Amino acid sequence: MAIKTVSIVGLGALGILYGHHLSKEMPKKNVRIIADTARIKRYVQDGVYCNGERCDFHYVTPEEICEPADLMIFTVKFSGLEDAIEAVKNQIGKQTIIISALNGITSEAIIGEAYGKDKVLYCVAQGMDAVKEENKLTYEHMGMLCFGEREPGLVSEKVQQVADFFEKMKVPYEIDTDMYKRQWGKFMLNVGVNQTVAVYKSNYGEIQRKGHAREMMISAMREVIVLSEKEGIHLTERDLDYWLSVLDTLSPEGKPSMAQDIEARRYSEVELFAGTILKLGEKYGVPTLVNKELYDRIKLLESQYICN
Template sequence: MEVKTVSFIGLGALGILFAHHLTKRLPRDNVRIIADENRIKKYQSEGVYCNGKRCNFNYMSPEDECEPADLLIFSVKINGLREAIHSVKNQVGENTIILSALNGITSEAIIGETYGMDNILYCVAQGMDAVKVGNKLTYHNMGMLVFGDKKPGNISEKTKIVADFFEKTGLPYHVDTNMSKRLWGKFMLNVGVNQTVAVYKSNYGEIQKDGPARDMMIAAMKEVIAISKKEGVYLTEEDLQYWLDVLGTLSPNGKPSMAQDVEARRYSEVELFAGTVLEYGKKHGIATPVNQELYDRILEIESEY
């Protein structure tokens, strides 16, 4: 098997970024953007732009009948995941490989409740500094998709198939044989970066330099390290430094998704980040005061919408 058709559900920053890249390298009909009729009309009338260029996307509604996609990529936010799972039912067949580029550590299991875990590869998107304002996306660093099997040390045929496809299409990627640790590491980064920049209403530059924002970010991340050890993942200070190094590569003027949500007065994924940390902290009897502060401050911001 080889990947010839790709379907995306979710045209946020990641959906636009990677779908635009693939649309330029594959026949137009082979890259499908799944959206409801109202969204499609809006996308077609107003356009969707990536670094100033209008995207030539092939839109399909959930009701459209078609051959199943070879690869399906979820790029929605967590609060839209269950609707998205239902919307892609016509895209999923026996051999469809599924990647979830969602934040957090739970989306694969949620998708697996409907489509099973056999064809799901674990995935994180990292290193991009994309900013989406309205229907326009801009980025300096494209970042990459890191993916692999749930079982540590394993590289399955499905992983090889996706790696070969990304290699042929020039989409930046990395295969990781310890995806549980990678997922928790990206979760740790999001807990620190997304929430701190949102609270400070700033950008990556604010936490790339020494100061109270960076201190808060690192303290929030260290609470995730403590929890991870109780969950059998065992993040370390070396993992913390790895993700701080990733953060250092981003454009100082870029902003994470939660900061963009606050700026646009949208409700954020705070429950996915601090909410999850507080839940695990309570479960294991671990104090999480920094995430509690972040949680409270973000809810306070959102209460003013």
């Protein structure tokens, strides 16, 4: 089956980036942006922009009945996943393939519980340096989507279908036959990068150069390596070096979503990162002092939203 229709839920950085790209490569109505009526009204009125260009999106409400999508892409934040799963129920059919570009290591399992694990491919978005301010997204590097089956060593028909589609649509991608380890690697990067840049209220440049911020980031990532051993994932220093090399490709002026959230006085995904590490540390009796410091400092910043 060739993929001809795509639905996207979540117009954050990834949703805008991939929605805008695909809408220029496909018939407009074949790329559906799923959003409620109030959001659609705001998007249409204010516009949504990608690198200075107004996006010409085809919006569909959750209630609208239509043919199921061939490919369903989740690009919401983790806090919005439950609502997103409900919002896309009219987009999911027997043949729909689902990928989730969310941070963390749990969204695929949650989506699979709702719509069937057989529909879900594991996915990691990496190498994108986008900055989103209100309704405007800017980026230099598009990055790529890495995806594959949960079970290692398998390139299934679904994986090949998505690869063929991305190839045709000029979407940078990579098939990975050990996706769960790749997810843990990206999680390790997020734990280090997102939280450190947020705490330092800075950008990628701050952690690309030598200094205390970079040391803190790497120390937080090494706590993930220790816990990955306990979970049977077995990340190593080689994996850390790989993800640091990915970090080096990003624009120094860019910044991760958590830093953008703190700047905008929005509540962050700290529970998804340090929160997860602290729970795993407690579970296995492993010290996680750096992530505890990052957790406390981010929570302190968030506590000041109400006070100021």
